[in-house]
Amino acid sequence: MTDIVAEPTAAHPPVKSGKVGVLLVNLGTPDGTDFTSMRRYLKEFLSDRRVIEWSRLFWYPILYGIVLNTRPRKVGKAYELIWNRELGESWLRTYTRNQAALMAGAFGSRPQVVVDWAMRYGQPSIGSRLEALQKAGCERILVFPLYPQYAAATTATVNDKAFESLLKMRWQPALRTVPPYHDDPVYIDALALSINKHLATLDWEPELVLASFHGIPKSYFEKGDPYYCQCQKTARLLRERLGWPKERLQVTFQSRFGPEEWLQPYTDATVERLAKDGVKRIAVINPGFVSDCLETLEEIAGQAAESFLHNGGEKFAHIPCLNDSPEGMAVLNHVVRRELEGWL
Numbered sequence: 001m002t003d004i005v006a007e008p009t010a011a012h013p014p015v016k017s018g019k020v021g022v023l024l025v026n027l028g029t030p031d032g033t034d035f036t037s038m039r040r041y042l043k044e045f046l047s048d049r050r051v052i053e054w055s056r057l058f059w060y061p062i063l064y065g066i067v068l069n070t071r072p073r074k075v076g077k078a079y080e081l082i083w084n085r086e087l088g089e090s091w092l093r094t095y096t097r098n099q100a101a102l103m104a105g106a107f108g109s110r111p112q113v114v115v116d117w118a119m120r121y122g123q124p125s126i127g128s129r130l131e132a133l134q135k136a137g138c139e140r141i142l143v144f145p146l147y148p149q150y151a152a153a154t155t156a157t158v159n160d161k162a163f164e165s166l167l168k169m170r171w172q173p174a175l176r177t178v179p180p181y182h183d184d185p186v187y188i189d190a191l192a193l194s195i196n197k198h199l200a201t202l203d204w205e206p207e208l209v210l211a212s213f214h215g216i217p218k219s220y221f222e223k224g225d226p227y228y229c230q231c232q233k234t235a236r237l238l239r240e241r242l243g244w245p246k247e248r249l250q251v252t253f254q255s256r257f258g259p260e261e262w263l264q265p266y267t268d269a270t271v272e273r274l275a276k277d278g279v280k281r282i283a284v285i286n287p288g289f290v291s292d293c294l295e296t297l298e299e300i301a302g303q304a305a306e307s308f309l310h311n312g313g314e315k316f317a318h319i320p321c322l323n324d325s326p327e328g329m330a331v332l333n334h335v336v337r338r339e340l341e342g343w344l
């Protein structure tokens, strides 16, 4: 009779084990504001089928023929205006790294938890950090796409990339992904607190506040993306939490790209119309952005403010994102602790 248990022919290579990883993932960031860095970043971003759903046959000639020849310079200039000069990087990168460091500190009493961060586009890549977490002994990893509202263009593409990088691994870690938290009371409380705190620093009161979310093409919504409804729910819960009437907190959508119709009402058109209609004081909050970035610092605090004042408005305030504030970290830590249940 032959043995049914095979003897290993060589010693198994040493492996670390017993850790649980948390990977915070935000959208992305160019390495610099120069043409080459911007082009590399936009090329990766705008080649993503989850972001641009048009047929490649139609889109690539436009992307390579026009967009990647003109947009890097234009967007590079916009990044120049909001670059974190002290660290020579984008604020999105600074805040995401700080969030990971602060979260690691919050897990200080649980040394088996390893917190890291990555970007969907640009560096550090999701694949490189998942591999590093695994090498550090993480047999289980929680991937956290840093978007309170789910969109295929953001949440799903992070998850796609994470699972794609597992394709190459012989010994995969177990992976969990964080669901949207658009209606989590801790998140709503943090937004309410950040509004109240910021308004208390002003010597004027806004007549109304716009909750401006990044838009998506209307066709994505029609195909079943829950993003629009989750944005509306966040805003309704926030309004209820603040005890404000409907007119005081209005939802708008920003950052249109391309010729299609996007979710409405548009932030830029609304800001201009409000000013022209005689509204003198407004504030804008960006509840869908975990961290300040180009879209909040340049498009809202920069361009929208300029447009409002130019068209007859008198006071404009941008309420900062939750970033690495104590309220913001309370949200991220709360969501992660909940999603790690059963793993710790």
Ligand SMILES: C=CC1=C(C)c2cc3[nH]c(cc4nc(cc5[nH]c(cc1n2)c(C)c5CCC(=O)O)C(CCC(=O)O)=C4C)c(C)c3C=C
Pocket: 027, 028, 029, 030, 045, 046, 051, 052, 071, 075, 090, 092, 147, 151, 153, 154, 214, 215, 216, 217, 227, 255, 257, 258, 288, 289, 292, 293, 294, 295
């Ligand atoms: C069709 C194109 C785009 C879709 C759909 C889209 C959805 C989407 N984006 C965010 C968050 C961010 N987007 C940012 C920048 C940005 N977005 C697009 C295009 C689409 N976004 C482009 C081309 C760019 C780059 C800048 C530009 O060329 O205008 C950023 C800022 C990144 C930074 O480095 O500061 C964020 C954040 C969400 C939440 C979303 C769908 C819900």
Ligand SMILES: [Fe+2]
Pocket: 214, 255
């Ligand atoms: Fe975007």
Ligand SMILES: [Fe+2]
Pocket: 255, 256, 294, 295, 299
């Ligand atoms: Fe933009």
